Amino acid sequence: MLPGDASSAELVREEAMSASPTYSPPQAAAAPEGGEVVCAVCSSSQSAAAAAANLYVCPACGAHARISAHERIRQLADPGSFQVWDVNLEGRDRLGFFDTRAYVDRLDEARLRQHLPDAILSGAAQISSIPVGLAAFDFGFLGGSLSTAVGERLARAIEASAEAKMPFICVTSSGGARMQEGVFSLMQMAKSVSALHDLAESHLPFISVLADPTMGGSIASFAALGDVILAEPKAMIGFTGARVITQATYEQLPAGFQTSEFHHARGLIDQVVDRRQLRELLTQLLRVLSAPPGDIDQSAA
């Protein structure tokens, strides 16, 4: 496949779609039916049902497990309110990339496993009956990395929110750039920031929620530009990963380096919020931000 040939104007890969059974949410959330969910931090276990009820937060140690985009939407949107955007929008292997495996094979495998066309799910939703644009990254899909399709779905979600005059909420869980898309991945940083400009011009809020992890190109573009930035406890957040920093500089890393709490203490994050309170906090924020400007609060009348 040659870059720049006539077919590169085509995006939607019908053949890939027909190969994939469905992008609807999987029946079980993160754990096998009837199985146990073991905390990756403290190794205490809970039943699958209890884990789902606890939003995949460990009741023993409070660790927040990584969750899929489908699960994130389930946790935040009013039941039945989520209407997915751009369900068939996929990218393609622009560079003909091959590292230890072909990128196209990695993509196909991730699509089937994660029930997603790429590493983000977006749509119109309601949170406590307030209409919002809602996007969630899926770390299980190639590390939630920024591909052209992820960037495009994100930009379209931002634009659709602006068009519908809705606040936009994005829950990010992303390792950063997708190496297999090279410089096109880098350019998604510019694309997402460009789209956010439209939202700002419409005076609509962007609430950026940082989940574990939010690194590299994702935090160095859209994710850092929330009007309000929230983060889940102990999420890894930063531009360069700790391992790379240690290798490059031999520096001692301070305690709690690059956690949500670390950045909160330095004025970079507004609030660190437990997942079990996230929906409630978003509701509060949306109620305040959706009220008419100035001192006229008609809902209080």
Place this chain on the structure above:
Amino acid sequence: MTGGEGDGSATAQEMASAWAQVEGARHPDRPYSLDLIERCLDEFIELHGDRQGGDDAAVVIGLAKLEGRRLAVVANQKGRTLEERGRRNFGMAHPEGYRKAQRLFALAGRLQLPVISFIDTPGAYPGVAAEERGQAWAIAQTLEAQLALPTPYLAVVIGEGGSGGALATLLADSVLILEHAFLSVASPEAAAAILFRDAGRKQSAAAALRLEAENLMEWGIVDEIVPEPPGGAQTDWDGTADLLRPRLVARLEQLVSRGVDPARRRERYRRLDGLFQV
């Protein structure tokens, strides 16, 4: 890319070509930003500081003229002597460097100065202090500042264009690249560490990333490749500047006469990958 081993991996020739691009861009005798600013622009006056408590020498800002036209300048700056390399941190900026660039964009908007950016950085500095002071936030805000800049904006990649650190001063209306310079999502070493878990496979990573200037041109990410003197920019700084200056003049003239609309610049970066039907 079809494979040397028939498995899709890069051929020896592809690796050699990509690696030559990387070595050319990193050549220690290559002209750095100030060398080219001195030779291409007139009456350069350096300004200092981000006005928030820092002055990162890895980023240079200033005022200048080109063919009588006033300009604001922002540049990544590497050091040549041991002392200068340390002081300029090998061209890798801390948050203060990106905030210094933001200050320059704000100044340019206020005074209606076109901006020329010279890009030559391995990337943002990967250190503890940079992270503590909000490296990612500084880069994100600089991306935003570029996309709101209300004046003509021209960028030229003169050496290494590494990662988000390069992107922070690259989102111009026109982007030029010197023949042996490159732009990449990550350094080949970092990409190799991620892809192969082996930084030593940097040549394979460079080939797979297809980071040569011709590819960037073909994909529409840059608008023009500026030729270098035979043997590369490192052999002849004056000759490099003689080839670059007329292209800067012509491109700037074109941007000024076209009239600048930052919405058009945002549209360029919104649609850049050219893959998606609107």
